[in-house]
Amino acid sequence: MLEIRRLHKSFGGVRALAGLDLRIHSGEIVSVIGPNGAGKTSLFNVVTGFYPADSGDIIFEGTSIHGLESNEITQAGVARTFQNVRLFLNMTVLENVMVAQHCRTRAGVVRAILRTPFLRREEAEIRQRAKEILSFFGSRLVGYRFDQPASALSYANRRRLEIARAMATDPKLLLLDEPVAGMNPRETAELTGLIRRLRDERGLTVVVIEHDMKVVRNVSDRVVVLDHGVKIAEGSYDKVSSHPEVVEAYLGRPVEAG
């Protein structure tokens, strides 16, 4: 589904991605792990068009999305959340999800002014769909929450809303950047289940950046380890966690006697 070939990206002298190769298959849940500064978020930023790659290619469903604007990439079917939650805080919960359906809907200025039947129907659909997506999170974001500003939500609910917003763009591939950061153990367990449901019920392919190894173990079909902008290992959680290079990347090289 997503194929990344020899991807390079530097910021000044810092090489965030140094010839990364990566394949994501349809219907997988892949975790991307690695120490701080390994290039995980940079990978997301380059894939979603936030930064242009210096070289290399990104192929999504057979066509290159390299060099497209980020809204075009979203339109193609890649959605993301942010490490430091970035909601539209002054819009309501419902509006946050409604606005994300922008690229899947069509009514323009003229239709809006004339209030054509097409527009009314589409507006009703947008609203309906937003409510349906929010109900995916159980009772947490529904009912009276619909009309609350996003800024009134708790931290965990903001993370959930961000996922809902990403879902509303109707993606095929969902990139979650540390979705459980700052959550308590119960919320973490709940979200882990939710990530699985995203795949099982909604048929999404999910790539997760995560530091919480319990989540990584529970959720991933496959784990990819990055360090210094390259892939140093991949495979099942058990295989990767005992990989010597991975241990070294996380813990440092043992001091050799002598």
Added chain:
Amino acid sequence: MKDQDTRRLLRWGLVAGAVMTFTAAVGMLEAFDDRLLIRPVLSLGYLIMLWFAPVAGYQATNTPVLEGLTRPPSGTRNVAAGAICGLLGGTVLAAFTVLVDTFDLRGVFLPFSSRLVELLTYGLGVPAGLLFTALVPAGLGLVGGTLHLASASLRRRLILASEWVVVVALLEQIFTQVLSRIRLEALAEAIFTLRALEWWAALGVAALVAVISERSRGSLAMVRQRLFASDPRRRTANSVWMAIGVVVFLIVIPQVLGSLLSEVLANVGLFLLMALGLNIVVGLAGMLDLGFVAFFAVGAYTVGVLTSPISPRFAFEWSWWVALPVAIAMSALAGLLVGTPVIRMRGDYLAIVTLGFGEIVRILFLSDWLSPTFGGAQGVQNIPGVPLGFTEVSGVDPEGVLYLAFVFVLLSVWVSWSLQESRIGRAWTALREDETVAEAMGINIVRAKLNAFIVGAVLAGFAGALFAAKLGSVFPSSFELLVSIIILVVVIVGGMGNIPGVAVGAVVLIGVLGGPQVPGLLAEFSEFKLLIYGALLVFMMLRKPEGLVPSVRRSRELHGEELTQDAWLDKQGVLAEAGTATTEGAVNGR
């Protein structure tokens, strides 16, 4: 003296002194002395100079009370503080009087005349009158301080009553006009003599307002609750009735107001049209455009050139209605042309570049190069009015222009509202909140911004077309930078991103104070208009940055923390005595 907050006293006293000295020094006292407001005691000049003394006297002990603490009981402390505060201000004013009297500063400061000294000393001359110069503000400060002794509801009524007396006296034109239209000339003649309200009439107005405010307490909330009834069928019925009411009101009002006031309102309509356009660009999409007048100019010139029989190049003599679509298309095109290069810029950069574009457009219309088409400094003249079949509406028929302005404003309100409540409007809001994320959520930001720019330009072009027909001629000098700035001020003061807010802003600023080159109701102020604009803007930025009638979203943005805290307090039942809390809030805001 021991229990006084000396620093606070000192601050408010000096502020009062500064305000009074400033208004006297810029010549307002002198310029407005001829305009009596309340016969025989108060002229506009003295009102402008002295109004701040009671406010300062009240504020001197109006300290905010922290949650969980109770306000110390009011007593002589408040009264004394008010008096001291006023006295302090008065002393500053007296010092200023001595300065003006002793040194001849007329060469530098023109308003510093002997007449100024005479007015400041209430006609008693320097040594004797100085006592009054200092004591009158002290007395007024004492009055302000005494307000603390009144109960909250009495205080509210007193303040409201005095405000209404001033409003009635200031806007005497409206009241005489309306009274004479409804055949109550006798009443108008009785209460107003030479534009000034008789003192007994002033007391009557105050009493009336106090009684009405007591009677009507809560009825506004009830009306609102009815209008926004939760039952959707009732709500539709209500809004239909309201729409009918608005239309009837709009039809009747020009007849009641007469041509002079219709003229003022028509100008309000013109500026409101532009402000609605700018509100889309600035208020909804969050792009600061300082060259908005360019689109207004394009609309006006297009209509002028196409309809005028003596237009320099194309004397097509088209009907206004044929020229209007062209004007709209041209302003949309202008929006596209200006928008395309600047769309990738953000914030301050965008503001500066649009400012440049606005000036470029004006200078192009003025230039020799384009003068064969647009007439250079002479502009385009003899522009016919708007033909309506049975009549032709032009500037000599202010009621007609007003009707047209109403229609266009309603149209623009509809456009603004329906866009705001649509997919496009949501995209604009998201754009304003966080451009990067909006783009990542699939919004084509270039297109969304261009949409905003073009819709805004079209609304301004609309206004321009009407302006050309109303004035009968267009000159480059009508499209100065000041116009852009004033429209922006209208949007900011009214309430960004909120249609009723923008309307209120236009009525208050353009209608009452007057816009660039158009007089408002208070035509006396034209000389000091920009000064008042500036003062108002500063005040709004400090105290009510969300505008007079804020949009929900905007006030959330600016008062986010307070709101959540209030909500929390509300839940805890701490704001149970909401009555007192809100009245004090309102006074604080003044």
